[in-house]
Every structure is written in structure tokens, then in C-alpha cells.
Amino acid sequence: MAFIHHVLEEPSYGWKDNDGNLSKPTKKQIIKEFFSRLNVFKDRRNWLSFVAWLMVLSLVPFLLLFIFKYFTFTGLLIAFVYSMVVMGTHGTVWYHRYCTHRAYQFRNNFWRFFTQNLTLKIIPEEIYAISHHVHHALSDQPGDPYNAQGGFLYCFLADANHQPIARDLSEKDYSRCVTLMKHTGVKVNTYAQYKKWGSVANPFYLILGVILNWSFWFAVFYFTGGMALACAIFGAAGVWAVGVRTFNFEGHGKGEDKRREGIDHNWSDMSVNQLWPGIVAGEWHNNHHLFPKSARSGFKPYQVDSAWYYIKFMSLIGAVSKYHDSKPQFYKEYMTAEPKKEMVFCPTTGKPILVVE
Template sequence: MAFIDKVLQTPSYKWADDDGNLVKPSPKQLWTEAFKRTNVFKSKKNWIPFINWATAVAMLPFLYFFLVDYFSWLHVGALVIYAMIVMSTHGTIWYHRYSTHRAYTFTNSVWRFVTQNLVVRTFSEEVYVVSHHVHHAKSDNPGDPYNSGAGILYCMLSDVNHQAIAKDLNETEYKKVSNFIGHTGIVINSYKKYLKWGSVANPYYTVLLLLMNWAFWFTAFSFMGGPGFACALFSGAFFWYVLVRAFNYTGHGGGQRQHVDGVDFDRSNLSINQTRPGIFSGEWHNNHHLYPDSARAGFLKYQLDMAWIYIYCMHKIGVVGRYNDSKKEFLERFGHEIGA
């Protein structure tokens, strides 16, 4: 078995049947798996899936106070902008292009930490990064942790059902997995602690960083616009955190081939370039699958890429060191198709 096939914890319904076909679990199977995976009383190794859900639940009071005590249309506008643009763009900058694909580097660890915490913190790097490497290796095939062909609920529950690392890795395999996220600056478990906690990320560090981040941003937002403004932006972070799970369903055509000539050039998978995620967060997903380690994914003239703008500007002021930019390679390869 290839290493990439062993990285993630296999769900009880398995990735594929005996004939190698994708297993499409029922909603009951998916929910049963989710509650089993988040049960920390059964095993402390379930702590990351538990934290995923606990984080969302802990955000609900902010939404409650926003709706009941601080509702205003101005705050609604701030919520929408923060969720759809700020949180989304940061997800592309930090989790996607840096943490997973190492498309650029920082000149020092201080700026790396600042970029990591530019917004209200949600996902642990481990949840996003390790599974995303598997996603690229097995896109739209059995084993893809958010395979759109298995339905939207399969994707929505993937953070607890499919994105946790395997619990039975040997020491060599564990070191390979930990190398996926070692550059992000998080505190990493030793192999002995991995056997105890079932994760690369140290649980105490993960929770402490989350609490410190929330305390900082709630205080900062309150100074900027009062507690109502803070509750609105935390509510925006909540909506992004929940709804981003649907992206790989829509971003892979809902499990159907929806490629558009002259727009989607990678036909090896179901990924498509969508205007809203592209404009709002730089997530031109088909382009990204073509050149996953590129710090820029907006290759065509109309493809605004705000994540790339941030990375490029940070490079100009000395915060970002090396970066990869595949636009020239893209145009050399496909320019004749678009008249460039």
C-alpha cells in the first residue's frame, strides 16, 4: 500500500468497495461516523474532530448576541465581508498556499505567526493540510477525503469523518506526516505523544492558541467598533467555518463534469474555476489543480487573485521571501487557446 493511502484514518464504511468503486454512505452512516469520531469519552485520540465541532458550538453565543442585542444592517454588511472575503482570502493565503503547498516562504517566524493569526482562528493546520495532500493525490477518486461524487453531506462532514490522520502509523510514517506541517510553526507531538493523542498537533498548544487568538480579536474588534461589531465579525467567522466545508463539493462540480472550454484547462479531475470564490478569495480552483504550488492562481486577465496580491505585497516589503508564480508557464501552455 502506498504511503498516501495510509495517511488518513479510514472510515467505518471504507473509501471503496471490493471492486474499487467509491463508497457512497447513507446520511445515517455519515452522521453515525461523525458522532463516533467526535466522542472523546471513548478515546482521547478523537480530540481534533471534537475540537472541530466544539469550535463551531463555541461561536454560537457570538451569533446569538449579534442577532438579539446588536443587530443592524451595517453589522450584517461587516459580517458578510468578513466571512466571504477576509476569512476566505486568509484561508487561501495561509492554509492553502503556504501551509499545504509551500508556494511561498516567510523571511522570519514572526511574520509567519502574524499571517497565521490575521483572522479569527478556526481550523487546526493538521485538519486542513494533511488531508489536502491526499485530496490532490486522489482527486475525485476513492480515498479523496472530500470526494464530491459521494454527495454534499460527505463533504460537509469530512472534517470529522475523513480528515483525521491514521492512528496506527509507525514512527517513520509519522515523521513523514509531521513533515507535512512542520514548517507552519505549530508545536508537534513526539511519536510517543502521537501514540497517546493520535495527532501531529499538540492539543494543549492548539487550544491555547485558539483561545489567545479569540481573546485578541474580540478585544481588537471591540475597540474598533464596539461589542456588536465584534459579535458580527465572529459570526462571520462562524459562517465561513461551517460553509467552507461545502467548497470542495461545488468546486468539483457537485460530482459532475462541468468544465467550460477556455476557462477550465485541467480535465484530469472535476475541479472548476468559479467566479465567486475566485474573485473573493483567489480560489481559482481548476487553475490551482494545474499548478498547486503556485502562489498565484488567477492567470487570466479577469481572474482577480487577492491572496496573490497579499503575498506579492508582503514580498515587496520583505515579509515574504521566495514565491512560485506559474502564470508564465500557464500562458505558454494554454495561451493559444485563449488568444494570449
């Protein structure tokens, strides 16, 4: 079996049914699997999913404090911009275009560290990056960790149910996982440590990194605008952490074919370009599936791409040493391609006719 088919831990309900089609679990099965995957008392190798959701829950008190004690419309505006634009753009820049697709390269480790910690750290890189390779290889097929045809909960809880790596990988396959992660700067486990913890990421260094990241940003926001600003932004980060888990369900048409001629040019899967994620986070999803290794996915004039603007700016100041931009190729292949011409003869008159497709 190919690496991409078994690198992720298969859920108890399986990827496929008896006929080889997508196994569509019930809501009860999905929720049962979710809590089983968070149970660190049952299996300490569940630690990564547990920590990921613990971070989300840890942000809830800040959100409640903002709503019931520190609420102002100015704070609401700041929270909105931070969650939708700042964290959305950072998610595209860091997790999507760099950690997974390596669409650009940093000049040195300082700029990588700078970009990695530009916002509150909430999603472990491993959870996102490795599973996203599988998503592209098996998009909308059985084995896609967030296959929209499985339903909303199938996608929403995928980070725990479908995205962790398998726990029985051979040393060779584990090394391949490490290779997929080594450019991110994540401190990785040895193979012996992987057998113990079930992850590429080392738990001590990941948790320490989160604590330092949160401490730094809380101090910055607190000394800038007091507890009100800190609660507004930390609470907003929690909203983003929940909202981002809904994206792939929406971004693949909620399990239906919602692609549109002239707007979506990739017809090999169900990904669609959406106006809102595109504008606030530079996530033109159909374009991205068309050219996944491109540092830019906003190809058309109206397709605002804040993630690309950040990458381009970093390139101009020398922080990014190399990037790949597929916009010229997109226009050449999908917007300005020469029409196919063929000369045929009219069966009635026998005169030649130029047919343009």
C-alpha cells in the same frame, strides 16, 4: 501500500466498495461516523475533530446576539466582508497556499506568525494540510477525503470523518506527517505523544493558541466598536467556518463533470473555476489543480486573486522571501501555445495541404 493511501484514518464504511469503486455511504452512516469521530469519551484521540467543531459551536452565540440584539445593516456589511473576503482570502493564503503547498516562503517566523493569526483561528492546520495532500494525489478517486461523488454530507463532514490522520502509523510514516507540518510552526507531538493523542498537533499548545488568538481579536473588535462589532465579526467567522466545509463539493462540480472548454484547462479531475470563490478568496480551483504549487491561481485578467495580492505585497515589503508564480507557464502551455501543424496530401488532387490543429 503507498503512504498517501494510508496516512488518513479510513472511515468505518471504507474508501472503496467490493468492486474497487468509491464506497458511497448513506446519510445515516455518514452522520453515525461523524458523532463517533467526535466522541472524546470513547477515545481521547478524537480530540482534534471535537475541538474543531467545538470552535464552530462556540461562535453560534455571537451570531445569535448579533441577529437579535445588535443587528444593523452596517454590521451586516462588515460581517459579510469579514467572512467572505477577509477570512476567505486568509484561508487561501495560509491553509491552502502555504500550509499545504508551500507556494511561498516567509522571511522569518514573525511574519509566519503574523499571517497565521491575521484572522480568528478556527481550522487546525493539521486537519487541512495533510488531508489536502491526499486530495491532490487522489482527486475524485476513492481515498479522496472530500470526494464530491460521495455527496454533499460526505464532503461537509469530511473534516471529522475523512481528514484526521491514521492512528496506527509507523514511526517512519508519522515522521513523514511531521515533515509535512514542520514549516507551519505548529507544535508537534513526539511519536509517543502521537500514540496517546492520535495527532501531529499537541493539544495543549493548539488549544492555548486558539484561546490567545480569540482573546486578542475580541479585545480589538470590542475596543474598536463595542460588543456589537465583536458579535458581528465573531458570528461571521462562524458562518465562514460552516460555509468553507461546502466548498470542495461545489468546487468539484457536485460530483458531476461541469468543466467548460476555455474556462477550465485541467482535465485530469473534476475541479472547476468558480466566479464567486475566485473573486472573494482568490480560489480559482481548476487553475489551482493545474498548478498547485503556484502562489497565484488567478491567471486570466478577470480572475481576481486577493490571496495573490497579499502574498505579492508581503514580498514587496520583504516579509515573503520567495514565491512561485505559474502564470507565465499557464499562458505558455494553455493560452499562447503554438498550434500543431502538419503537411498532408489531398487524396483527390495530390496537392499538399497544411493542417493546423
